Amino acid sequence: MSFIKKHIEQEKLNRRNFLFASAAGLGSFAAAGMFGPGMARAAITDPTIAWSYRNRxxxxxxxxxxxxxxxVQSLGMSKDALTHLINEGSSEKALADVKALLARTNGQLALAIDTNDAPNCRPVVEAVAEAGGYVSTIWNKTDDLHPWDFGDNYVSHMTWSDEKPAEETARILLEAMGGKGGVVHLGGIASNNPAIERLQGLRNALVDYPDxxxxxxxxxxxxxxxxxxxxxxxxxxxxxxxxGVHCANDTxxxxxxxxxxxxxIEDMPIVSYDGNPQAVQLVAERKILATVFTNPHWGGGITASLAYHAATGAFKPSEEPNEHREFYGPTIMVTPEDAAEFKASYLDSVPSYDWADFWGPTNGQIQYK
Amino acid sequence: MNGILKREALVKWAPLIVLLVLILLFTVLEPRFFSVRNLARIAISSTPALMVALGVTFIIIMGSIDLSMEGTVSVTAVVFAFAFLALGGTVLSWAWLALPLAILVGAVVGFINGLVHVKLRIPSFMASLAMGFVGTGFALLLTGGDRIRVEDEVFRGLLTERWLGFPVMVYVAALFLLIGWFIQAKTTLGRNFYAVGGGEELAHASGLNVNRVRILGFTLAGMFYAVGALMAVGRIGIAETATGNNFMFMSITSVVVGGTALWGGIGGVWNTLVGVLIVNVIGNGMVVIGLPGYVQDAVLGLLVIVAVVLSTDRKSISFVK
Known part of the structure; x- marks a missing residue:
C-alpha cells in the first residue's frame, strides 16, 4: 500500500506548491499593478509549468x-513541480481548471494542454492569452484557430497526421504480398479521425498497386x-x-x-500502427511487418518546453515562421530490420532528449484540406 | 384449448426457430457460411460468451440481475495469467494450479457480490454493477494497463488443437454446459433458483432460505465467469483489463434472446445456448455476407425486441414498468 501513501504525500506537496504559487502570484499581481493594467510582460522569470490532460x-x-x-526535471526541479490538471474527458473541467490556475498564478503560467475537443481550444487559448500566460496545445484545435493570431501567447500546436505513415506501412504490406492478391483492413471506431486517416493511407497506397x-x-x-x-x-x-492484412492499430x-x-495460418503479411512494446516484439519476430511509433514521451516534454521557453523569453514565438507554430509530431517507422535497435533505444530505456531542440524531430507544417 | 397449446409451443420453440431461420438465411446468401470451418469459427467466438451467459442465466432465473461480469472476467483473467506465469508458465508444471485458482477467485468475487446484495440490501443490479467496477479497477491496478501474454503451447491447445474440426475449447465448453444443466435440473439449488424467481414470498413462506440461495447463485455465477475468462485468454493468448469488455451486453442479450425471462422463473441453460448461438451467428453472418458493422448492432437490437415478443406470453405477466 506504500504507493497510496506516496501518492497522498505527493498530492500534499502539490497542494503546498500550489498555495505557494498562488501567494507568489498575488504578490506579483500587486507589483505588476504599479505599471498599470494590461501591460504586456516581456518575460516571466519563473512560470508555473502545468500539463492538462485526460487521465493517467x-x-x-x-x-x-x-x-x-x-x-521539468531537466530544469533542475523535482518532477512534482509539474502541476497536473486532469480533465477526465470533460472539456468544461479542462477550461475551468485552466481559468482557476490562471487566476491563482496571475497568468505566470506555461501551459501544455490537450483541450479534450477541438471547439474547446479557442476559449482555453483566449483565456490564457488574456491573462498573459503562454500555452502550447496538442491534438485538438479547430482549423480556423492559429497560434500566429495571438502574438506570442499561443506558442504552438502539434498534431499527428496518420495518413502518410499508414500509407508507408501499406506499401510495405503490398510489397510483401508481391503486389497482387487481396487485402483486408480492420479499422478503429469508424468516426475516429485516426481511424479515417489510417484507412485513407491504405487507399492511397493501393492506387499504385492495381493488382x-x-x-x-x-x-x-x-x-x-x-x-x-x-x-x-x-x-x-x-x-x-x-x-495481406492492414490493421489500424496494434491491439x-x-x-x-x-x-x-x-x-x-502463420505467415500472413500484417502491418499495424502505434508502436506498443509488444507489437515491436512481434515486428522483431516478423509476425508484424511494420508499426509506427509517435513518441508520446517526447511530445509531452517538448510541448511543456515550448510553453516554458516562450514564457521565460528564451525565444519569441512571433518571430518564428509558421511551420514552427503549427506542426506535425514525429512518426518513427519500425520494421523487422530495425526493431531490435528501436526497442533498445526507445523502449528499454527512455532516451534523454534535448528539450531546447523544439523542432528537430517534427514533420513539417500542418496542412488543411 | 388448442390455441393455448399452440401459443405455448411457439413460445417454447421460438428461439430455436429464429436460430434455424437465421442459419438458413445466411447459408442461402453465402453458401460458405454453412461450412465446418465457419461453424468452428462461430463456435470459437461463442465459447467464452456462453460460459459468462450460463453464469448470469442462474441469476436471471432468480429474478435478479448481475452486471459484474466484465470486472469479474478481467480480474480472473489477469490473476490467472500472473499466477500461471509465476508458477512456471506451462500447464505441464505447477502452473496448472492457476486454473482452479482462477475459478476460486471468480467464486470469491461472486460471493462478495452476493453478500453486498443480500446483507447490505442493495438491489442486485446496483451491487453487481459496483462490484464490476471494482473488478475492472483492481485488474487495472494489477496490470498497470499492460497486457500479459500467455504463450504456453499446451494451454493454447484449447484453440489450436482440433478434434473433428472443432477446437478443444468447444468441447470443454460443452462439458461446462452439461454441468450447468445438471445444476439446474438435478440439484436442489437449481430448483431453488426457480422457486425464488417464480415467487420470492412464496418460497420464503415455504421455509426456503432465500438469502442463502441468492448468495450461492452469485457465487456460482462468478465461477462460470471465471471459466469464461479462461476461455477468453485461451482464444486470444492475452490477459488484460479489457478482456472483460463487451461481455455484459453479449451475455445478457444472449440470455434474453434465448427466451429466459428477465422477471425470473422461466428459461434455462438450453435457452442460453440457443441465445448465444443466435447472437454469434448474426455477428459472423453479417461479416460473411458483407454487411457493414453498424447495421449489425441495429439488427441485434431489433432482434432482442422480436425475441422477447415471441418467446414470452406477456398477457399473463403484469410486468410493464
Missing part, C-alpha cells in the same frame, strides 16, 4: 505526462476481441483470397494474429 490510467497519456515530468484488391474494410473498434471475430468472418467470406493486430493462428 491511459498508457498514452501516461507517456505524455512522463515526458512533461522529464522536462491488389481491397476485399473489405470493417471497423474493429481498436479492440482485440472484436478484431478476432471480424477476422474470423473475413476468413469465411474470402478464404484464401486474403493475402487490432493481436486479435488478427490469433484468428489466423486458430486456422493454422
Amino acid at each position: 490510467t491511459n498508457p498514452y497519456w501516461n507517456e505524455i505526462v512522463s515526458g512533461g515530468e522529464a522536462f 491488389v484488391e481491397l476485399l473489405a474494410a470493417e471497423p474493429a473498434d481498436w479492440d482485440t476481441q472484436k478484431a478476432n471475430q471480424v477476422m474470423s468472418g473475413f476468413l469465411t467470406r474470402f478464404g484464401d483470397e486474403i493475402t 487490432i493486430a493481436y486479435g488478427v494474429i490469433e484468428a489466423l493462428r486458430a486456422e493454422g
